[in-house]
Amino acid sequence: MPITHALLESSSGYALFDVKLTEDIVSHSQAAQESIKDLGKFGKMVELRSFVPFKSAAHALENINDISEGLVHEHLKSLIELNLSKSSSKKSPITLAVSESTLAGNIREATGVQCDASEKAQDIIRGIRLHAPKLLSSLGEDDLTKAQLGLGHSYSRSKLKFNVNRMDNMIIQAIALLDQLDKDVNLFSMRVREWYGYHFPELVKLVPDNYTYARIIVFLGDKDTLTENKLSGLEELLEEAQSDAKSTGETLSGIESTSTTAANILSAARNSMGSSLSPVDMLNISAFAQRVVSLSQYRKSLVAYLATKMNDVAPSLTALLGERVGARLISHAGSLTNLSKYPASTVQILGAEKALFRALKTKGNTPKYGLLYHSTFIGRAQPKHKGRISRFLANKCSIASRIDCYSGERQLYVLQWESLVTIVTPSTIR
Known part of the structure; x- marks a missing residue:
């Protein structure tokens, strides 16, 4: 026609x-x-x-x-x-x-x-x-x-x-950046410890925390400049480091009393076996230590940003698994929508694909968990109960992700998930 x-x-x-x-x-x-x-x-x-x-x-x-x-x-x-x-x-x-x-x-x-x-x-x-x-x-x-x-x-x-309330792409980028920052901060911290250790080797054992160690280098500079006049400033720095650690729920290892630790650092500096450094060397070490400090501070702000985003986008999944494990599940699935479409059996082994295919190829035992292994549920369970806990947790994660993705009132279920976290034990799971 x-x-x-x-x-x-x-x-x-x-x-x-x-x-x-x-x-x-x-x-x-x-x-x-x-x-x-x-x-x-x-x-x-x-x-x-x-x-x-x-x-x-x-x-x-x-x-x-x-x-x-x-x-x-x-x-x-x-x-x-x-x-x-x-x-x-x-x-x-x-x-x-x-x-x-x-x-x-x-x-x-x-x-x-x-x-x-x-x-x-x-x-x-x-x-x-x-x-x-x-x-x-x-x-x-x-x-x-x-x-x-x-x-x-x-x-x-x-x-x-169109999908303004599901900003899961921001979560995917944030968790990827956070993982990379963890590697970079650890690598740089080891490098600055080794570098400054030629000058003040005793400080490594006195201050095990990487962030505090880098801040002390920036504050101290040449160990020969540390006198009793700087002791009060050093104590304030250690107290601030302790308060920062408590605010994030962490413990600052190796530092029981700030005054005692500061006095030990002063004593070690006076009797140190380290070699002297030229002003140019010390300037470069201090600049590198300052970079470690700034990266560590940015990492803390990124953790807070990720927590806020996860509570906005996936509050139920966050209440069940925590921000970082929930973010890794979303990142591995590609989006919250993709994660919500997965059955519980897929969520259980998400992140352990290589082990799964290897087990299928060799006809061995398939893995019991993937990214869920980092959850506190599985971490505190006995080895014989880890499989049951993982299966139960994957089931609840599948439900939580669907609530977060498709429910208009996602915050209504957060308290129920938080109460579930407190009562889950192997005896409550069939």
């Missing part, structure tokens, strides 16, 4: 064209393709029948969202019914060229107009789209370009905001 009309969805509105000389357009010869590119020849093959502009930018965005999903907006439906439905008859059948097959089917259902989304229809629409600024005489070329730019920005912005 020959194509009689063509529909153009532009950024400014919908345009309906009468199509003439269809055979000349759809021919795949070189001459036919050249005639599509030539406005003079192509203008004789199509003629503008009707153009209805969008009422506003919001109206244009609403229409393009429907078009992208293959839906027929009322604005488009009214255009087709007004211009084509009454003209259609058995003697003069109408076939409308449409750019997309899903949209063509929905237009046929909504209006009863026969639609064509074949290759020949695409050739016609491609030519119309190419010469649209000239064929749509009511619009200037600049107007169409500006409309395309504005609508493109609005459409992209709406797609980015």
Whole structure:
């Protein structure tokens, strides 16, 4: 059936064209393709029948969202019914060229107009789209370009905001950065200990904590400058380090009393066996120690950021597993939506794929847990109970991730998950 009309969805509105000389357009010869590119020849093959502009930018965005999903907006439906439905008859059948097959089917259902989304229809629409600024005489070329730019920005912005409450990509990036920071801080701390150890080797045993050690280097510099006048400042530094550790739930190993530790450092500095360093060497060591301190401080802020994000995006999963284990599960799955689609058996071994495939290949025992091994549930369980705890935990993680992903009132379930954490023991699991 020959194509009689063509529909153009532009950024400014919908345009309906009468199509003439269809055979000349759809021919795949070189001459036919050249005639599509030539406005003079192509203008004789199509003629503008009707153009209805969008009422506003919001109206244009609403229409393009429907078009992208293959839906027929009322604005488009009214255009087709007004211009084509009454003209259609058995003697003069109408076939409308449409750019997309899903949209063509929905237009046929909504209006009863026969639609064509074949290759020949695409050739016609491609030519119309190419010469649209000239064929749509009511619009200037600049107007169409500006409309395309504005609508493109609005459409992209709406797609980015579509999943605004599920910012799991931020969690994936944060946990990846946190893991990398852990490696870097540990590596740099070992390097600064080795470097400064040539000058003050006794300090390594007196201050086991890497962050506190680096801060003492920045404060102290050359060990020969440490006198009783600096003792009060050193005590304040150690007290601050202890309070920071307590605020994060950690314990500062090797430091029982700040005054005693400060006095021991002063005594060790006076009787140190370390070699002297030039001012240039000490300047470089201090700069490197300052870098370790700044990285450690940024790591603490990143941990707080991750905790906030996890409590916003996946509060149930966070209450069950904690921020870091929950974030690693989301990162490994790719998104919270993907994690929610996994069955409990997959969640249980998530992160242990290599061990699983190796066991299947050798027909050995499959792993009982993957990333869930780092959960406090499994960590405090006896070895004989770890498998049961892991299976139970994977089941609850699957439920929690689905609540976080699909429930509108996710915070309502947090207290239930927190109470579950306190009562889970091997005796409560069948």
